[in-house]
Amino acid sequence: MSHAIGTTGTSYLDAPHGLASWLLTKDHKRIAMLYLISITIFFAVGAMFAATIRAELATPQGDLLDSDMYNKIFTLHGVVMIFFFLIPSIPAVLGNFLLPIMCGTKDLAFPRINLLSWYIFIAGAIITLAAVFNGGVDTGWTFYTPYSSIASESSVTVAALGVFVTGFSSILTGLNFIVTVHRMRAPGLTWFRLPLFVWAIYATSLVMILGTPVVAITVLLVAAERALHLGFFDPTRGGDPVLFQHLFWFYSHPAVYIMILPAMGVMSELVAAVSRKQVFGYSFVAFSSLAIAVLGFLVWGHHLFVSSQSIYAGLVFSIITMLVAVPSAVKTFNWTATMYKGSVTWESPTYWVVGFMGLFTIGGLTGLFLATMGLDIHLTDTYFVVAHFHYIMVGGAIMGYLGGMHFWWPKMTGRLYSEAGAKASAILVFVGFNLTFFPQFLLGYMGMPRRYHAYPPEWQVLNVLSSAGASVLAIGYLLPAFYLTYSLIKGAKAPANPWGAKGLEWTIPSPPPTFNFEDDVVVDEPAYNYKPAREVHVG
Amino acid sequence: MEQQLEASTLGMWVFLVTEVMFFGGMFMVYILYRVLYPEAWVMGSNHLNVTLGALNTGVLICSSLTMALAVRSAQIGSRSGQVVNLILTIVLGSVFLIVKYFEYAEKFEHHLVPGPHFDMSLPEAPHQQLFFSIYFMLTGVHAAHMVVGIGLMLVILTMAMRGRFSSSYYTPVEVSGLYWHFVDIVWIFLFPLLYLLGAHLGAH
Numbered sequence: 001m002s003h004a005i006g007t008t009g010t011s012y013l014d015a016p017h018g019l020a021s022w023l024l025t026k027d028h029k030r031i032a033m034l035y036l037i038s039i040t041i042f043f044a045v046g047a048m049f050a051a052t053i054r055a056e057l058a059t060p061q062g063d064l065l066d067s068d069m070y071n072k073i074f075t076l077h078g079v080v081m082i083f084f085f086l087i088p089s090i091p092a093v094l095g096n097f098l099l100p101i102m103c104g105t106k107d108l109a110f111p112r113i114n115l116l117s118w119y120i121f122i123a124g125a126i127i128t129l130a131a132v133f134n135g136g137v138d139t140g141w142t143f144y145t146p147y148s149s150i151a152s153e154s155s156v157t158v159a160a161l162g163v164f165v166t167g168f169s170s171i172l173t174g175l176n177f178i179v180t181v182h183r184m185r186a187p188g189l190t191w192f193r194l195p196l197f198v199w200a201i202y203a204t205s206l207v208m209i210l211g212t213p214v215v216a217i218t219v220l221l222v223a224a225e226r227a228l229h230l231g232f233f234d235p236t237r238g239g240d241p242v243l244f245q246h247l248f249w250f251y252s253h254p255a256v257y258i259m260i261l262p263a264m265g266v267m268s269e270l271v272a273a274v275s276r277k278q279v280f281g282y283s284f285v286a287f288s289s290l291a292i293a294v295l296g297f298l299v300w301g302h303h304l305f306v307s308s309q310s311i312y313a314g315l316v317f318s319i320i321t322m323l324v325a326v327p328s329a330v331k332t333f334n335w336t337a338t339m340y341k342g343s344v345t346w347e348s349p350t351y352w353v354v355g356f357m358g359l360f361t362i363g364g365l366t367g368l369f370l371a372t373m374g375l376d377i378h379l380t381d382t383y384f385v386v387a388h389f390h391y392i393m394v395g396g397a398i399m400g401y402l403g404g405m406h407f408w409w410p411k412m413t414g415r416l417y418s419e420a421g422a423k424a425s426a427i428l429v430f431v432g433f434n435l436t437f438f439p440q441f442l443l444g445y446m447g448m449p450r451r452y453h454a455y456p457p458e459w460q461v462l463n464v465l466s467s468a469g470a471s472v473l474a475i476g477y478l479l480p481a482f483y484l485t486y487s488l489i490k491g492a493k494a495p496a497n498p499w500g501a502k503g504l505e506w507t508i509p510s511p512p513p514t515f516n517f518e519d520d521v522v523v524d525e526p527a528y529n530y531k532p533a534r535e536v537h538v539g
Numbered sequence: 540m541e542q543q544l545e546a547s548t549l550g551m552w553v554f555l556v557t558e559v560m561f562f563g564g565m566f567m568v569y570i571l572y573r574v575l576y577p578e579a580w581v582m583g584s585n586h587l588n589v590t591l592g593a594l595n596t597g598v599l600i601c602s603s604l605t606m607a608l609a610v611r612s613a614q615i616g617s618r619s620g621q622v623v624n625l626i627l628t629i630v631l632g633s634v635f636l637i638v639k640y641f642e643y644a645e646k647f648e649h650h651l652v653p654g655p656h657f658d659m660s661l662p663e664a665p666h667q668q669l670f671f672s673i674y675f676m677l678t679g680v681h682a683a684h685m686v687v688g689i690g691l692m693l694v695i696l697t698m699a700m701r702g703r704f705s706s707s708y709y710t711p712v713e714v715s716g717l718y719w720h721f722v723d724i725v726w727i728f729l730f731p732l733l734y735l736l737g738a739h740l741g742a743h
Contacts, residue, residue: 109546175553183546213557217564221676229654230672231665232568237653238579238669243571247564 078141104186124166200265263400275342352403359395384444435469583670
């Protein structure tokens with residue numbers, strides 16, 4: 001890269017001080033930090049709901065919560081985790097922080113819209129919280145009609161409006177990323193020199209702008225049905241509840257890829273850095289992101305195998321769903337091929353990489369079980385489904401998020417954290433995760449339905465294992481909160497490039513100055529040009 | 540500057556893509572139920588006021604013209620041209636909403652609003668109710684977009700009056716013009732789909 005290492009300038013953290021300078025900032029790095037703080041809080045809230053669910057399920061009787069309360073708790077767990085943690089996590093924190101730097105520009109295309117999207121996000125969260133204090137929501141995060149539109153007496157309308165508002169934040173973020181990648185790249189930074197993380201975020205943004213408006217109109221229709229007595233999904237007025245499911249899953253299945261694609265992008269960066277090798281089959285990995293984004297829109301019908309959908313439609317959706325496995329496998333094999341004969345060192349990001357690949361593979365393969373129509377009819381609405389999507393969304397998306405946070409933490413904060421702590425956390429999360437969710441595959445296969453707060457006693461052993469695993473997982477998640485916070489106070493100062501990695505973000509000081517680059521950037525080499533390998537500076 | 544104009548224009552186009560998807564969801568609901576209940580659709584369409592709908596179509600097409608002229612005036616640097624055309628656009632947009640108000644009032648009078656007061660003596664009443672649900676949702680969301688558009692034009696008008704635009708910088712005028720044209724185009728689809736369906740099929 002043409003840019004010199006070690007140019008000084010006030011870092012974005014030190015620049016102007018004070019609360020107002022943060023709340024009115026237009027700096028993409030500060031906005032990323034605002035998102036980091038807010039989604040960490042939402043993650044903690046969602047995790048507490050999860051802990052309550054696992055505590056309830058430790059015994060076969062419903063002795064901790066009554067069924068109504070249980071419905072509200074699992075709904076809030078779903079709503080908070082999906083709309084306020086998983087969907088924004090990597091794009092809004094790591095994407096906001098890194099995308100402009102990786103594109104060699106001083107900021108995103110629309111800095112003010114970027115700040116606006118954070119405020120919209122917070123507004124949406126406050127509206128949703130209002131629903132919680134207004135008695136909660138008991139429909140499940142999917143808001144299925146006609147229960148949500150006619151029968152439920154909980155605050156569905158308010159929660160739906162909260163989700164609607166939050167959607168705007170997603171749309172604006174996606175829009176900003178797309179325009180930045182198209183129009184703001186540094187001279188010489190061609191499409192095929194972009195880091196794979198940028199490709200993944202770009203593909204995610206496409207899903208965001210095409211999918212989010214559809215869920216927006218869907219929840220608006222539900223709200224209108226409740227508030228104004230319009231009858232789109234109400235059979236007594238000629239409507240059809242299954243139509244809701246079509247509209248809802250047209251967004252919400254692609255939304256899974258909003259969660260997992262950025263994590264795959266993070267993995268591509270981490271795999272290259274820890275193996276100190278060019279990513280094997282760069283263009284295949286790049287295009288597989290786009291392939292997943294496109295295929296993601298064609299598979300929503302696999303959520304409707306047991307609805308009134310025709311068997312032929314089911315067959316088509318089943319086949320297209322299996323096709324998603326192809327680009328996913330392309331990525332997984334290419335990461336493995338990159339690590340093969342690479343100079344892999346066991347630093348903390350490596351632990352997250354290996355953990356991610358293990359969990360994502362199990363999650364992906366069990367997805368094929370569910371894509372098979374005949375098997376799905378047995379497994380629908382059982383814990384098998386719960387285990388499968390947690391393997392993808394927690395095992396994939398959260399492992400990717402935590403891996404990325406550990407990899408870029410020195411860049412974002414300018415501090416090094418405890419390597420031992422990070423390795424312990426990665427191992428605890430991996431072990432705790434498998435202990436929590438693997439028994440749920442077995443439970444689901446035996447027929448334990450989801451969304452029930454009591455179950456026959458013969459399933460208790462597996463449920464206790466699962467609840468015990470959740471406690472291990474909780475420790476694994478809490479650990480980073482301690483050593484990362486500690487690193488902010490007492491951590492050693494991070495060098496510009498602690499991992500010896502390639503990429504524009506490692507050519508500027510840690511933490512970066514407000515305008516990222518002192519001079520204009522010109523790129524004259526492909527991504528991940530690891531020759532010769534650099535030394536590692538982590539103690 | 541060049542890069543800014545390109546970025547803003549691309550940004551608005553991407554935003555309009557999201558709007559297409561947003562209205563697309565409702566059009567999909569429309570298409571599905573129209574295929575299922577064709578008679579109810581024809582009858583529902585016959586209850587709409589084609590004259591007022593046609594009047595509004597004309598009003599909106601004129602407003603698109605004045606909007607295009609406002610952008611043109613900005614490009615050639617004519618401040619008075621911008622101000623006059625933006626005011627005309629705002630007036631025409633408001634006329635549209637006033638006509639819409641009278642249309643809605645008529646529906647309330649005749650008990651054609653879905654809900655407990657819906658006139659159940661109509662043939663195929665439940666499905667007609669569905670037609671009116673879609674009518675109110677589509678035109679209501681469209682009207683909300685008009686309100687946003689008029690607000691946007693008021694901001695642009697103030698900026699134009701302060702002389703903020705010149706032949707070398709007129710990005711906000713051009714970009715908000717794109718939005719205005721989009722909202723017009725949605726109406727161009729809504730008018731035949733909702734109002735002309737009954738007249739065309741000629742039933743009853």
